[in-house]
Amino acid sequence: MSTGKPVLTTISPITQQPIHTRDEFTPDQIPSLVEASKAAFKNFKASYDLAARQKLVAKALDILESKADERARDLTEQMGRPIQYCASEIKTAVARGRYMLRVSTEVLKDVPGDEEAGFTRYIRKEPLGIILVIxxxxxxxxxxxxxLVPxxxxxxxxxxxxxPQTPTIPETFLSVLEEAGLPKNVVQVVHCGNADTLSKLVSSPGIDSVTFTGSVAGGLATQQAAAKRVIPVGLELGGNDPAYIRPDMDVKWAAAEIVDGSVFNSGQSCCSIERVYVHEDVYDKFVEAVVGVVNGYKLGDPFSGSSHLGPVISVKSAQNIRKHIQEALDAGAKSLTPDIFKEGEALGETFVRPEILVNVNHNMRVMKEETFGPVIxxxxxxxxEEAVQLMNDSDLGLTASIWTRDVPTGEKLAELVEAGTVFVNRADYPSPDLAWTGWKNSGRGQTLSKFGFDQFVRLKNFHLKQAPTP
Incomplete structure (x- = not known):
């Protein structure tokens, strides 16, 4: 019998069948949720100093790592990535967490002021309170x-x-943290697919900070919901990330790297390579090499263990990707994708083949907007100079990459590129010791690195003067 409560349903990107349901969070639950968080925060702050928090996080990371192979199936089931790549995401997440754990003592310690006789001054980094992570x-x-970790x-x-597509992942984190000893309600999970409800939660007076990762439209909606309150809002949004192949490059090696950076995870990465600019001196050889690399890829059942590519996240996403491709073809682009993916495409509408497009230009959406699919x-x-101008011709600026044997020249060109991260001879790799940050409409604020703690603390100054002795 139906309870009448709203329910969120997760649809398999593989079969288009329901695989999970969760009771949907509703506006009337906001007060109790926030009050529980406030009480838990107060107790956590009073009872757990930094050393105790470090011990708890270290134990949780160990437990999560032990579950990596076991929990990999959840990722394949819920978002379609081939199974052989999923445990590595969890292990990489653990490695990131351990980096932040390692630097936390230095980052979070008090900062002394200048020495002056009779005075003690220092800056303390205090927690903000309740962080909403979307x-x-x-x-x-x-x-x-x-x-979560910082x-x-x-x-x-x-x-x-x-x-709603990946409901079990925060539940896994919560169970791991509780197994490690985290007090009740310090971390809570809500399942919400209603934009109005989420807006009400963001604007709730009990929320002290919001971090959002998703689309530009979603980020702007989150920012607008928080606009009447003075709280920090961190945004990690989309990317339309370019690569430039200089004429001195080994095109065969670069082609393999570019294809991987473009189509891994079916191109569904904020920092996937979406636009490739190639110097005319090596253009033909590079394109030929890319076709050869793609010939070695397999689109298929993500549980098979042999597929390089599985489905994209939804039928709607697949339709949008194919629309970008078709618009480009209608405007004069040419597809060079090898005719080897029919078996994989027959598995369903969400199984989108890797598409190699040439004869493209910046009048096409496939070059101007984020496609978020396996398109090269x-x-x-x-x-x-032309390459840099085109690389910067975007309202997004998450990452970019330059491919050259002349690394000093690559570094000089990187200085001219408008992006939060510029790689030379690498792509699609957020390094934990570097700030992950977007320029332009790709975001605001940063995660990772020693600066990744900044959006979760506020500064409190202590200014102490020795009173005179009578």
Whole structure:
């Protein structure tokens, strides 16, 4: 018998059948949720100093690592990534967490002021309170660890709001933390697919900070919901990430790297390579090499153990990807995708083949907007200057990459590129010791690195003067 409560249903990207249901969080639950977080935060701050929080997080990371192979299936089932790549996401998340754990003592310690006789001055980094973490489905363990670990180490309480597509991931984190000894309600999980309800939660007076990872539209909606309150809002949004192949590059090696950076996870990464600019001197050889690399890929059942690519997240996403491709073809682009993916495509509408497009230009949406699919769009350029100009011709700026044997020149070009991270001879790799940050419409604030703690603390100054002795 139906309870009348709203229910969220997770649809398999593989079969299009329901695989999970969760009771949906409703506005009337906000007061009790926030009050529970407030009480838990107060107790956590009073009872757990940094050493105790570090011990708890270290134990939780050990437990999570032990469950990596066991929990990998959840990722394949809920978001379609081939099974052989899923445990590595969890292990990479653990490695990120351990980096943040390692630097936390230095980052969170008091900062002394200048010495002056009769005075003691220092700056303390205090927790903000209740952190609302809204995060996406495409790398749920990695995205969540970016906020969860530094926020907990800083002494905050958290409310986790996952994508309805990956409901079990925060539940796994919560069970791991509780097994490690985390007090009740320091971390809570809510399942919400209603934009109005989420807006009400964001704007609730009990929320002290929001971090959002997802689309530009979703980030702007979150920012607007918080606009009447003076709280920090961290945004990690989309990418339309370019790569430039200089004429001195080993094109065969670069082609393998570019294909992987473009289509891994079916191209559903914020920092996937979406636009490739190739110097005219090596253009033909590079394109030929890319076709050869793609010939070695298999689109198929993500549970098979032999597929490089599985389905994209939904029928709607698949339709959008194919629309971008078709618009480009209608405008004069040409597809060079090898005719080897029919068996995989026959598995369903969400099984989108890797698409190699040439004869593209910046009048096409496939070059101007984030496609978020397995598309490799390749454009010929005549110079470094033209390449940089085209790389910067976007309202997004998450990452970019330059491929050259001349690393000093690559570094000089990187200085001209408008992106939060610029790689030389690498791509699609958020390094835990570097700040993960977006320029332009790709975001605001940062995670990872020593600066990744900043959005979870506020500064409190202590200014002490020795009173005169009578």
């Amino acid at each position: 995060f996406a489905w495409n790398y749920p363990y990695l995205i969540l660890i970016n906020s 926020a907990l180490l800083a002494g905050n309480a958290l409310i986790l709001k996952p994508s 769009a390749i454009q010929k350029v005549t110079s470094d």
